[in-house]
Amino acid sequence: MSEPTSFHMSPDDFRTFGHAMVDWIADYQERVESLPVMSQVQPGDIRAMLPAAPPETGEPFADIMADVDRVILPGVTHWQSPNFFAYFPANTSGPAILGELLSAGLGVQGMLWVTSPACTELETHMMDWLVDMLDLPGIFKSTSTGGGVIQDSASSATLCALLAARERASSFAINRSGGTGRMTAYATAQTHSSVEKAMMVAGMGREHLRLVDVDATFAMRPDALAAQIAQDRAAGFTPAFVCASVGTTSSNAIDPVRAIGEICRREQIWLHVDAAMSGTAALCPEFRWIHDGLEFADSYCFNPHKWMFTNFDCDAFFVADRKALIDTLSILPEYLRNEATKSGAVIDYRDWQIPLGRRFRALKLWFVIRHYGIAGLQHHVREHVRLAQEFAGWVSESEAFDVVAPAPLNLVCFRHRGGDTANQQIMDRLNLSGNLYLTHTKLDGKLTLRLVVGQTSTRAEHVAAAWMQIQDAAAAVTAQRA
Numbered sequence: 001m002s003e004p005t006s007f008h009m010s011p012d013d014f015r016t017f018g019h020a021m022v023d024w025i026a027d028y029q030e031r032v033e034s035l036p037v038m039s040q041v042q043p044g045d046i047r048a049m050l051p052a053a054p055p056e057t058g059e060p061f062a063d064i065m066a067d068v069d070r071v072i073l074p075g076v077t078h079w080q081s082p083n084f085f086a087y088f089p090a091n092t093s094g095p096a097i098l099g100e101l102l103s104a105g106l107g108v109q110g111m112l113w114v115t116s117p118a119c120t121e122l123e124t125h126m127m128d129w130l131v132d133m134l135d136l137p138g139i140f141k142s143t144s145t146g147g148g149v150i151q152d153s154a155s156s157a158t159l160c161a162l163l164a165a166r167e168r169a170s171s172f173a174i175n176r177s178g179g180t181g182r183m184t185a186y187a188t189a190q191t192h193s194s195v196e197k198a199m200m201v202a203g204m205g206r207e208h209l210r211l212v213d214v215d216a217t218f219a220m221r222p223d224a225l226a227a228q229i230a231q232d233r234a235a236g237f238t239p240a241f242v243c244a245s246v247g248t249t250s251s252n253a254i255d256p257v258r259a260i261g262e263i264c265r266r267e268q269i270w271l272h273v274d275a276a277m278s279g280t281a282a283l284c285p286e287f288r289w290i291h292d293g294l295e296f297a298d299s300y301c302f303n304p305h306k307w308m309f310t311n312f313d314c315d316a317f318f319v320a321d322r323k324a325l326i327d328t329l330s331i332l333p334e335y336l337r338n339e340a341t342k343s344g345a346v347i348d349y350r351d352w353q354i355p356l357g358r359r360f361r362a363l364k365l366w367f368v369i370r371h372y373g374i375a376g377l378q379h380h381v382r383e384h385v386r387l388a389q390e391f392a393g394w395v396s397e398s399e400a401f402d403v404v405a406p407a408p409l410n411l412v413c414f415r416h417r418g419g420d421t422a423n424q425q426i427m428d429r430l431n432l433s434g435n436l437y438l439t440h441t442k443l444d445g446k447l448t449l450r451l452v453v454g455q456t457s458t459r460a461e462h463v464a465a466a467w468m469q470i471q472d473a474a475a476a477v478t479a480q481r482a
């Protein structure tokens with residue numbers, strides 16, 4: 001017997017196992033509703049089922065798949081369950097998964113135009129399509145002074161925006177010679193934590209992030225922003241960056257972008273608008289009011305990987321002045337020099353992000369948009385909003401629960417009248433049942449339950465069943481405490 005010369009999976013075997021994998025995923029889509037939504041394992045349970053050492057010799061693929069069922073599935077929280085109402089959706093769809101598979105199959109590195117022209121040009125085209133689909137300001141188009149790029153996450157988009165703001169405010173001096181520690185940024189206590197993290201990573205210091213007061217709807221108060229900026233200028237700081245949220249993670253609060261934008265324009269401060277989940281709603285004309293004033297923004301992002309049926313990762317990040325971003329992030333080592341880049345006729349997306357390498361993520365977006373069409377996407381977004389509104393109506397009419405924040409779209413914040421402990425017990429009981437999954441936030445210092453409708457397969461009966469179970473859990477908790 002001679003030694004084998006290759007250990008690779010042959011294309012024929014790949015075909016066989018690939019078909020089996022697609023079957024597995026299709027079966028999963030059919031049965032995910034019957035699995036406990038929140039994984040019920042304890043810390044260490046999954047590792048305890050894994051061998052201590054990696055295999056010396058290769059194993060049959062069928063054995064690996066058997067362990068997916070035995071070891072992995074119990075430790076999966078089923079984000080794709082129609083009964084997943086927690087955090088925010090991370091929805092996916094058939095065309096997105098197939099686009100992801102194709103991206104892996106092509107295995108392209110799209111750092112420069114020349115390393116795979118289709119990777120860059122399809123991405124530019126999809127970003128321009130999204131501007132039209134959401135009716136975003138035309139300045140975000142590649143044919144204007146701006147343009148869009150796919151980032152891995154909204155957090156990365158925020159970091160890139162903050163870095164560009166920092167450079168613009170310092171006349172591009174900080175990249176060269178380091179910061180002075182006198183630059184300030186503005187958000188609210190409701191803003192996503194990625195802004196604070198970006199301040200840390202950018203070396204601007206999280207002490208220099210000002211948390212501007214919010215109003216009764218948890219939205220930023222423009223008068224408080226203006227006052228804070230004036231106070232900082234008087235103290236010798238350089239205000240550089242404001243992050244406005246269109247749909248905060250906690251309660252879906254929508255900051256008044258127009259009033260904030262007017263202040264930023266007057267004060268020459270970079271305005272970033274973070275619409276990570278809620279931006280998708282603008283596919284529908286009746287929800288486009290959420291973007292009122294967006295023409296004042298220097299940058300904007302939303303996540304097709306939350307609510308637009310495109311699996312993680314896919315954040316759409318737009319800038320009004322691409323030169324500011326590229327001048328901030330561009331570096332050209334000798335080994336990447338090439339004629340196309342030199343000609344200036346192409347986009348090299350590695351200059352629009354933190355890492356050098358990048359995947360062919362535009363494929364899944366292209367597949368999703370072509371499969372659903374604009375009308376198909378609108379249909380499902382409308383249905384999610386309708387179901388969340390129906391749920392909010394039931395909560396408001398109930399004796400035991402209140403809606404405690406405006407619910408303009410697909411997220412409802414609500415609370416049982418029994419106080420924090422009762423709400424915690426209701427939530428624990430529901431999540432341990434495995435029948436649905438929801439999470440909480442704190443609003444005005446009080447524990448608040450959140451229900452988000454955004455899963456691909458969530459239908460009216462799932463939301464109705466969730467409301468029945470929430471009422472049952474509340475009754476059980478009340479009886480127990482009596």
Ligand SMILES: *Cc1c(COP(=O)(O)O)cnc(C)c1O
Nearest residue numbers: 153154155192247248249276277
């Ligand atoms: C979810 C969310 C984020 C973070 O998104 P990532 O893509 O995971 O970084 C940022 N901002 C808002 C408003 C969010 O809802």
